[in-house]
């Protein structure tokens with residue numbers, strides 16, 4: 099077990115479930131089904147965000163839940179009040195329940211996954227396997243949804259843009275905020291503004307400042323102690339940063355085409371105050387009054403003053419207006435200053451953009467052309483506004499070795515019965531071709547050997563595939579109360595996610611009308627499934 103995070107959400111416990119799991123557990127127990135061996139599959143039916151892939155997340159939390167799955171005396175006392183009239187001996191049974199008699203199979207956290215493929219398979223005593231349903235779904239659904247959302251923002255912005263998650267204030271409560279920071283980092287973000295997430299999950303914490311910091315200053319006279327030492331002490335002689343900034347404001351006014359009297363002096367004071375506090379991390383919000391006529395002139399004046407005493411400013415943040423237009427204008431102004439003053443690094447100062455940014459905004463900005471280096475993204479990312487839930491379900495697929503099927507008018511909702519193995523087959527170019535579900539008793543596919551695969555629901559859709567590589571997807575992570583695979587650190591999961599996405603063909607990843615990835619069944623599973631389907635589906639009578 100590598101760097102497993104010591105963090106565990108204290109709210110995750112056996113009572114974090116729907117009442118019906120406990121009432122069903124009682125009814126199973128009462129009717130002598132407590133030793134029946136069930137197999138449940140956890141899967142989703144449709145990818146989120148009109149996309150054709152999902153990032154699987156939440157495995158570590160599921161494992162920790164299994165490790166700690168124990169009803170306490172207080173839990174039992176509470177349940178007695180909720181379920182009056184229930185046989186006392188059931189509570190003795192419940193008190194002794196743990197996850198040690200279960201086998202739980204997981205797909206590796208961080209892999210791309212697809213509809214109908216079991217992400218988790220739980221095998222073991224029926225009431226215990228049933229009791230896990232809601233909590234496992236809760237742990238997987240949002241984690242996978244928000245990791246997928248983050249991965250989509252990363253795909254839209256490209257590999258060289260810095261993505262910062264700013265969502266805590268807009269998240270669905272404290273836990274939503276923490277989970278968002280954790281799984282957005284895994285999905286492809288570079289940092290978070292959420293300080294607790296930084297501490298708990300070792301995510302880089304980043305940030306700028308708010309408009310309040312600018313509006314709290316009315317003028318230069320509010321500044322006291324504005325003498326600054328040069329970078330690393332320099333000559334030891336202090337410089338008056340206010341004096342320098344006013345001088346630079348005058349100097350650049352003709353180059354940048356602004357009127358010194360029109361620049362806001364409260365804003366200038368705020369920028370100077372920030373520079374005094376963070377001379378090596380000078381990045382300020384420039385849109386409080388007027389980006390081009392006040393914010394950028396003030397920023398350049400202070401940045402040039404800092405330069406004079408040996409410091410290199412970092413950049414600016416835009417939080418309103420036309421982000422393409424403004425970022426290009428700002429970049430031009432930086433280039434002008436770089437050329438006029440002979441300071442090459444000024445041209446590549448960072449431009450951070452924020453303000454209600456979503457995946458489509460980023461795509462549109464890319465089409466328009468912009469000069470943004472970094473996005474700060476909150477609301478759309480953490481609330482997953484485009485699709486606020488992933489619909490993972492938990493379905494019984496076998497009991498005591500007999501397959502079970504759930505029928506539906508909608509064929510897409512028919513479950514694939516029996517205990518299964520899942521394989522991912524790779525093509526010659528290293529991309530993934532298809533995921534294949536096979537009955538547990540079947541031989542695994544082999545590299546270089548042709549295999550017949552079938553659409554689970556449409557008889558005519560069949561193909562042969564000759565994989566260059568075969569990956570076993572469902573692995574027995576939890577057996578006899580032990581974790582059998584190492585759980586990677588969050589950074590390792592982030593790398594795994596990135597690698598897994600890179601194995602997915604471009605047409606599956608595109609934003610508009612992506613091609614669905616193939617999820618197939620073996621010929622044997624196809625025939626098995628359809629036999630069970632027909633034997634469970636009554637034949638209608640036309641009158």
Ligand SMILES: Nc1ncnc2c1ncn2[C@@H]1O[C@H](COP(=O)(O)OP(=O)(O)OP(=O)(O)O)[C@@H](O)[C@H]1O
Pocket residue numbers: 417418419420421422423452453454455456459462463466
């Ligand atoms: N060039 C652009 N192309 C597409 N969308 C953009 C572009 N520039 C900004 N946006 C988006 O347009 C929206 C503009 O928001 P809004 O209408 O609230 O204006 P604002 O600039 O925030 O105004 P205010 O100055 O009142 O704060 C934001 O969601 C922002 O992400």
Ligand SMILES: O=P(O)(O)OC[C@H]1O[C@H](OP(=O)(O)OP(=O)(O)O)[C@H](O)[C@@H]1O
Pocket residue numbers: 264265267268417452453454455474475476477478
């Ligand atoms: O827009 P989001 O993607 O949610 O990103 C986070 C936002 O939070 C901050 O301001 P806040 O929205 O609190 O105030 P503002 O809109 O007045 O700037 C920040 O300035 C961003 O605009």
Ligand SMILES: O=C(O)c1cccnc1
Pocket residue numbers: 264265291304305306307308452474476
């Ligand atoms: O640091 C920032 O700029 C920030 C943090 C949270 C929300 N909005 C902005």
Ligand SMILES: [Mg+2]
Pocket residue numbers: 453454
């Ligand atoms: Mg806002």
